[in-house]
Amino acid sequence: xxxxxxxxxxxxxxxxxxxxxxxxxxxxxxxxxxxxxxxxxxxxxxxxxxxxxxxxxxxxxxxxxxxxxxxxxxxxxxxxxxxxxxxxxxxxxxxxxxxxxxxxxxxxxxxxxxxxxxxxxxxxxxxxxxxxxxxxxxxxxxxxxxxxxxxxxxxxxxxxxxxxxxxxxxxxxxxxxxxxxxxxxxxxxxxxxxxxxxxxxxxxxxxxxxxxxxxxxxxxxxxxxxxxxxxxxxxxxxxxxxxxxxxxxxxxxxxxxxxxxxxxxxxxxxxxxxxxxxxxxxxxxxxxxxxxxxxxxxxxxxxxxxxxxx
Amino acid sequence: xxxxxxxxxxxxxxxxxxxxxxxxxxxxxxxxxxxxxxxxxxxxxxxxxxxxxxxxxxxxxxxxxxxxxxxxxxxxxxxxxxxxxxxxxxxxxxxxxxxxxxxxxxxxxxxxxxxxxxxxxxxxxxxxxxxxxxxxxxxxxxxxxxxxxxxxxxxxxxxxxxxxxxxxxxxxxxxxxxxxxxxxxxxxxxxxxxxxxxxxxxxxxxxxxxxxxxxxxxxxxxxxxxxxxxxxxxxxxxxxxxxxxxxxxxxxxxxxxxxxxxxxxxxxxxxxxxxxxxxxxxxxxxxxxxxxxxxxxxxxxxxxxxxxxxxxxxxxxxxxxxxxxxxxxxxxxxxxxxxxxxxxxxxxxxxxxxxxxxxxxxxxxx
Numbered sequence: 260x261x262x263x264x265x266x267x268x269x270x271x272x273x274x275x276x277x278x279x280x281x282x283x284x285x286x287x288x289x290x291x292x293x294x295x296x297x298x299x300x301x302x303x304x305x306x307x308x309x310x311x312x313x314x315x316x317x318x319x320x321x322x323x324x325x326x327x328x329x330x331x332x333x334x335x336x337x338x339x340x341x342x343x344x345x346x347x348x349x350x351x352x353x354x355x356x357x358x359x360x361x362x363x364x365x366x367x368x369x370x371x372x373x374x375x376x377x378x379x380x381x382x383x384x385x386x387x388x389x390x391x392x393x394x395x396x397x398x399x400x401x402x403x404x405x406x407x408x409x410x411x412x413x414x415x416x417x418x419x420x421x422x423x424x425x426x427x428x429x430x431x432x433x434x435x436x437x438x439x440x441x442x443x444x445x446x447x448x449x450x451x452x453x454x455x456x457x458x459x460x461x462x463x464x465x466x467x468x469x470x471x472x473x474x475x476x477x478x479x480x481x482x483x484x485x486x487x488x489x490x491x492x493x494x495x496x497x498x499x500x501x502x503x504x505x506x507x508x509x510x511x512x513x514x515x516x517x518x519x520x521x522x523x524x525x526x527x528x529x530x531x532x533x534x535x536x537x538x539x540x541x542x543x544x545x546x547x548x549x550x551x552x553x554x555x556x557x558x559x560x561x562x563x564x565x566x567x568x569x
Numbered sequence: 570x571x572x573x574x575x576x577x578x579x580x581x582x583x584x585x586x587x588x589x590x591x592x593x594x595x596x597x598x599x600x601x602x603x604x605x606x607x608x609x610x611x612x613x614x615x616x617x618x619x620x621x622x623x624x625x626x627x628x629x630x631x632x633x634x635x636x637x638x639x640x641x642x643x644x645x646x647x648x649x650x651x652x653x654x655x656x657x658x659x660x661x662x663x664x665x666x667x668x669x670x671x672x673x674x675x676x677x678x679x680x681x682x683x684x685x686x687x688x689x690x691x692x693x694x695x696x697x698x699x700x701x702x703x704x705x706x707x708x709x710x711x712x713x714x715x716x717x718x719x720x721x722x723x724x725x726x727x728x729x730x731x732x733x734x735x736x737x738x739x740x741x742x743x744x745x746x747x748x749x750x751x752x753x754x755x756x757x758x759x760x761x762x763x764x765x766x767x768x769x770x771x772x773x774x775x776x777x778x779x780x781x782x783x784x785x786x787x788x789x790x791x792x793x794x795x796x797x798x799x800x801x802x803x804x805x806x807x808x809x810x811x812x813x814x815x816x817x818x819x820x821x822x823x824x825x826x827x828x829x830x831x832x833x834x835x836x837x838x839x840x841x842x843x844x845x846x847x848x849x850x851x852x853x854x855x856x857x858x859x860x861x862x863x864x865x866x867x868x869x870x871x872x873x874x875x876x877x878x879x880x881x882x883x884x885x886x887x888x889x890x891x892x893x894x895x896x897x898x899x900x901x902x903x904x905x906x907x908x909x910x911x912x913x914x915x916x917x918x919x920x921x922x923x924x925x926x927x928x929x930x931x932x933x934x935x
Contacts, residue, residue, distance in 0.1 A: 465655035468622050473669035473716075474643035483668070487659040 318544035327541075334545035344546065347517075347524040348553075350436075354525070355504045358440045363496055366448045370455035371485065385456070388449035396446070400513035403442050404429070407514070432522045435515050439523055442510050447503065451496045458492030459485070498558050505554050526550050571633045571646075571723040571756060572598050573619065578628035580614050580780075588614045589780045592628070596758065601750050603759045605767035606777035607803070612760045613728055615777075619758060620649050620726050632723065643672075648717035649726040653733055654709045656701040656716075663697040666715045680719075687718040690749070707738045714749065725757040731766065743769060764804050768792065776800050794922075798929040801851045801922060807886055807897045810857075812850045813926070816843055821850055823892045829868035831918050837934040838923060849929075851922040854886065857898035858915040859906075869918055873898070874911045 286294060321330045338344055373384055391399065406413040407428035415425040428438045466484050475483060486493075508527040511517055517524035517532070526546065534543030578592035589611040596602050604612040617623035619630060621642035630637055637645050648669075656665050663684060670680045688694055691711040701709055710730060717725055730746070731739045747770055750757055761767055767774045768788045776783040776791060776799075784796040788804075795801035801809040814823040819835050821828050830838070838844065873889035873896055880902060887898045887906060891914075898914055906912055923932045 463653075463655065465651050465653060466657060468620075468642075469649070469651060469655035469657070469716075470668070471622065471642045472620060472647065472649050473720075474672040476643075479672065484657065487657075490659070 314544040314547060317541055318548050320541045322538070322540060330541070334542050335549075337542065338545055338549060343521060343524065343529060344526075344549075346521050347526050347529040350521075350523060351505060351507065351525045354436065354440060354443070354507065355501060358443050359497065359500045359504060361440070362444045362448050363451060363493075363500065365444065366451035366496070367455050367489070367493075369448070370452045370459055371481065373452070373456060374459040385453070388452050390449065391446045392450035392453075394446070396509040397513060399446060400442060400510055403438070403445075404514055407438050429515050430519050432519060435519065435523050438514060439507075439510055442514065443504070443507070446510075447500065451500065454492060454496055455489065458489045462488045494562065498561050501557055501561065502554055505550065505557070526553075572596060572631075573724065573756065573758075574629075574631040575615075575619075576629040576631070578615070578618060578630060579626050580611070580618060580623065581626045587780055589618070592782060594775065594782070594785065596756060598756055599754045601747075601757045601759065601770060601772045603761060603767040603771035603774040604777060605761055605764060605771075605774055605803075606783075608762055609779075610777040611780040612762075612775075612777050616726050616728055616758060616760045619724075620647055621645050646723040647726055648720040648722035648724070650713045650717050650728065650730045652729040654701070654713040654730075656709060656712055658701055661698050661700055662693060662704070662712050662715075665701065665712055666719050669716065669720050683719040683721070684715075687715040690718065690752070691715050691745075706734050707742065710734060710738075710742055711745075714746070718749070718753065723756065725755050727757065727759045729761055730759075731761070732763070739766075746770065764806060768804065776803060778803075794931065795851075796931055798849065798851065798924050798931075801924070801931070805853055807854045807899065809851045809853050809922075810896050810898075811924070812852070812891065812894055812896070813847065814850060815847050816845060821848070823894075826871055826892055828871060828916055828918065834918070834921075834923070834934040838932065841932060843923070843925075843932065847926050848932075849924040849926055851924055851931075852916055852918075853920070854897045854899040856917040856920040857900065858917060859887075859898065859900040859904050859912060869915045871914045871916065872911060873914055875906050875908055877908055878906055 317327075318334055319329055319331060320327045321333070369388060372378065373381055373388075378384070405411075407415075409415060409425055409427050409430070412428065414428060418424075418426065426434050428434050462485065466488070467480055470480050470484055506527050507525045508531065511523050511525050511528050512531070515523040517528050527550070530543050530546040530550070533539050533546060573594075573596040575592050575594045575596075578589060579587075580589040581587050592611075592615060604615060606612050614623055618625050621637070621640065625638050632645060632647075657668065660668065666684045666687060667680045670683060675683075684697075688697065691714060693708070693711055693715060696704060696708060696712075701712065704712065710733075713730065727746075731742055734742060743766060746759075759766075759770060771788050773785065773787055774791055775785050778799050784791055784800045786794075791800060791804055795804060795809075798811060802811065812821075812823060814821050816822075816830070816835075816838060817827070819829055819832075821830050838848075871891055873887075873891045875887050875889045877888040879886040879888070883902055884899050885902050885904055885906075887900060887904075889896050889898065896914075923934055924930065925932055
């Protein structure tokens with residue numbers, strides 16, 4: 260039996276490797292992963308790492324024409340005295356506190372409904388709810404702008420049918436925020452729903468059966484089984500939504516442009532305007548770094564708050 | 570404590586897949602009833618119908634005197650232990666056990682009293698604050714039992730509760746569940762595919778196959794008088810041997826081999842018209858003898874060629890061929906046979922069973 264073991268494949272491979280022995284082998288199982296990683300790492304360095312470092316340096320500089328010169332912490336000092344920055348920070352946090360809970364609540368309810376065994380056409384509903392997340396933001400925002408138009412919009416037309424006075428959706432200090440929240444919720448609820456749905460599918464059906472027998476109805480099952488089991492997914496969506504909202508730009512840029520009177524100005528929109536409208540790139544970079552710090556701190560607090568108990 | 574009655578219970582799934590048919594059974598108070606059968610025989614479905622986790626397609630289910638077909642699980646006064654325990658991962662041991670009581674709005678001190686009691690019975694005192702993740706398989710199993718105990722329900726339902734444990738732990742938990750039952754005296758319905766579990770634990774067992782009850786009876790009764798070939802082969806390990814042959818005069822004949830059928834049995838077979846007919850002889854591996862006895866009873870001798878011999882310790886299990894039919898014998902380990910040898914077995918034909926070839930039913934011969 261021992262002699263029979265060497266099969267023809269083995270033999271040919273030894274011959275091959277012997278023939279190649281003189282050549283230097285650059286791609287080995289050890290080095291191969293780096294070759295595969297190289298292209299994306301290169302792109303990362305050029306388009307992410309370099310701008311990150313460069314803008315950090317820029318945040319300590321000022322520009323006169325095309326000349327850059329260091330001004331130390333002046334940009335950051337200016338930040339702390341800037342009323343528009345405070346306004347945009349406050350706006351962003353208002354949107355965050357109102358929009359994220361609303362959106363995640365809706366997303367969780369829809370996900371639970373779509374996960375129920377008795378529902379038919381699940382695929383259809385899933386697609387419909389997810390569709391906004393893959394729609395081009397600019398196009399979607401434009402459609403909303405048309406629908407929310409004060410004089411010709413669908414929203415006010417619908418309201419007029421039930422005798423409600425037209426609302427200045429995009430220029431009223433309160434309603435413009437409502438409009439922004441609506442568009443954000445429309446766009447991101449389905450995205451979060453899909454994440455929740457994935458989380459729901461990992462919960463063992465046994466737990467529901469066990470709680471059926473223990474005496475829990477659907478509502479109690481939701482609060483005692485579903486929610487606790489979704490906790491890790493929930494933390495993920497909260498953190499991601501918070502980061503997303505803190506970076507809110509497209510919707511406000513197209514719908515309100517930050518107006519009226521800065522009531523919908525967000526940090527990133529302010530950053531954009533500072534940089535590309537007033538060409539104050541140094542100051543814009545400083546805003547960017549403040550935002551980075553804020554996001555890092557909030558994400559860390561959220562993970563600590565909800566993540567530690569387990 | 571309660572009696573259960575299942576009347577013509579039937580379960581048919583969507584696409585006309587019949588899982589359980591015409592299930593009729595009365596389960597007495599304090600009984601430890603085991604449903605046993607190969608996978609897909611409908612035993613778990615039956616249990617889940619009793620639990621209320623599965624709808625009953627046809628028939629009536631009574632717990633006590635009440636028809637409970639349309640009663641939701643929580644109002645059936647049952648407690649269930651699941652195959653993979655189904656402990657709530659985010660709750661500690663105490664809360665896992667207390668959850669059902671909390672939902673039923675029990676007073677705090679009553680909950681504590683009951684959980685403490687169950688904890689003591691199961692030896693879980695030191696683990697109350699642990700989450701299921703931090704428990705071993707056996708400990709999880711105990712918590713699952715504890716969750717059932719605290720409920721003080723009329724009926725315990727157990728769905729293969731030991732199948733996820735390793736062999737040693739399984740034997741240990743088997744004994745613990747039996748102790749628990751003799752202590753609490755709660756009517757228990759236990760599902761398993763393991764015939765050893767069924768034999769050792771049951772006060773009565775129900776052997777199922779393809780959604781049909783094959784036999785109901787005390788373990789000894791089922792073992793000694795299997796209703797049909799399936800039950801004979803399923804209960805007992807190693808399984809019963811079945812040999813096809815013909816009844817000629819006073820002998821059971823397979824080609825060149827003939828063994829003498831004891832007078833009493835032969836008489837009974839003849840009376841039932843099996844003389845001269847083909848028939849199936851069933852004999853358990855432990856009713857086969859080897860060695861000197863053989864020489865004393867030439868009429869019950871059978872020649873077998875050994876294919877595999879497995880030493881179990883006190884005994885040897887011999888896998889062999891008798892007239893090209895598989896044959897297993899369990900003999901004393903002093904027997905020195907190895908694979909490839911040919912030896913003579915003697916049958917203890919007093920203990921043999923005869924089955925009708927067509928209906929596969931056991932022919933009553935005593």
